[in-house]
Amino acid sequence: MNMSMSNKPSAFFIMLAVIVVLSITAGCSYDSNPAAVFHDEQSAALHMDKSYVALTELNRLSEELYSASNKGNRQLAYTILGHLEKASALPSVRQQGTPQGWIAFDKSLKEVKQVLSQTGSSRDWYMQAARIKLASDALIRPEAGLWLQYEDILGDDESRMRQAWQSQRKGYSEETLISLRIYNEHLQRFEVAALMQRDASLLLGLRNQLVYTEQLIRHVEKEGKTNATSIPQAFQNLILAQSHLFQGDHPSIAAQSDPRVMMPGGNPSSSEQLAILYISAIVMSMLALVGWRRFAYERRHGSPYSPANGNKKRR
Template identity: 30%
Template sequence: MKIRIVIPFVLCIVMTIGSAGAVWGNAIFGPSGYSTITGSKAGMLASLDEAAALLYEAAYTNNRQAGFLRLQQFNNIAKKASATGAGTPAGWAAINESVAHIERALVNGEAGSGWLMASSRIKLSTDALVRPEHALWLQYESVLLHDWTRVQQSWKRTTEDGALAASAAMDSLNEHLNRIEVAASMQYGNSAVDEALIRAKYTGLLLDGITYAGANGERVDRSLEALRSKLVQLFDEGRETADMPVVAPTATTNPISWALFLGTIICAVLTYTGWRKYQRSPYGTKPLH
């Protein structure tokens, strides 16, 4: 009778130890076998995103001393993160350009407003690396389409200052488009964002009458429609790419640990059941009826 208690009890202990080992092993080394202390790919990109947030905060608060420190910290992490294979070469090249811009601004003693745009571009790009399916830059679609509507409405004015008002509205659209340029390039390359930037520049030149002084109203109308199409295409491509994360999500379950855990429960139940039976009938005798 005792063997019915001993065997499940021993198995329960063995599976409990195995289950604990599997859990602690995953906690220390992670699913890919890398220690979280040295930093996995996802952990390194999360650190990069945090460094970008601190850099943006320094720019927003116009803290040049903190800006030097945060830029150095970000640059050190970015050199390692770029070697993980995350993102795109075009995105990392754009980040390097923004870093160089901030460095020049800090050396020249510019106020935070002089490197705030570059800092925001970096922050949006690191966010796209860490959270591609919910990237903040994708929320700029409504903003840019609103800018485009303002440009079109200004252009359609019956007054003589229609082109001037539309050109002023284009400044806001260009600012927002430049802000998300690095993030869009980081997530899926720079082809779509480059097309949108080129179309926006062409439309602006038409409205300003600098290069295309003889441009008529129909040419501006066609360029505006083409610009809207490029903006929609930009965010459509971003949403499609968001379904394929740049950083593989960290595994949260382990089939071996689950099997050991369930086995532990089953053995514990069998041990308890056997013990209860032994308590009622310690010598295996049955009452006579």
């Protein structure tokens, strides 16, 4: 009887001990998951913070390069460029943006370096410095990059083109082309930033429409068709292509614009699209220069510009 009574407390304590051990074990296993989750979140936060710090440094150097180009400080710009090349090569930086954007970014860095090693005006590398600055800003502020403000600027440029064409006053076509040249310069300025955040086909669609509009204006002027309805439609397609780029809409504007703007041979690859963009920019710049020389000549002499006569005078 006494032994039976003594065994009952022992069994009770054993059961109590088992319950306590199970509770502790269960508690430990329950706490392990939150700890692992917290560790993963902390690692991700540290990684994001590291990327942000690197992007902030890239942005700071880009702003300094832009400032040096404004002041024409070639030596300072060259020093900053070296730091900028290293900062932009970091893996934590390169994982942001797009491959096409970084190809364009590296090309701008290379062109700045090439121009700085030569004699010439700071204006020659101002454009590239601006492109680098806007691209760096787009990486650190993807939702509110400075390049997005160019949508209104391009809208004003297009409005001036339209007004100049509709005025039908003397020299209206050249005024239209001058506004188009300004539009092109603004577009060149934020192209790299746009490539960091948008598909290259959207930028290519706007480029194609801009080239086509310029060619159409010259053709209509040559034919003397002052009331051509194709010009207002080209302006409208330009606005549409512009909207697609800034809003990031798909499909590409090439499917909706004038069929003569479409690229033959199917859709080009990413590298081909980028090459076409640069070729288009060069063509636009050359045509704009010819147009400006013609306009300036007519204003000075009051007679049509003749390249042949101009060459004879220079001899």
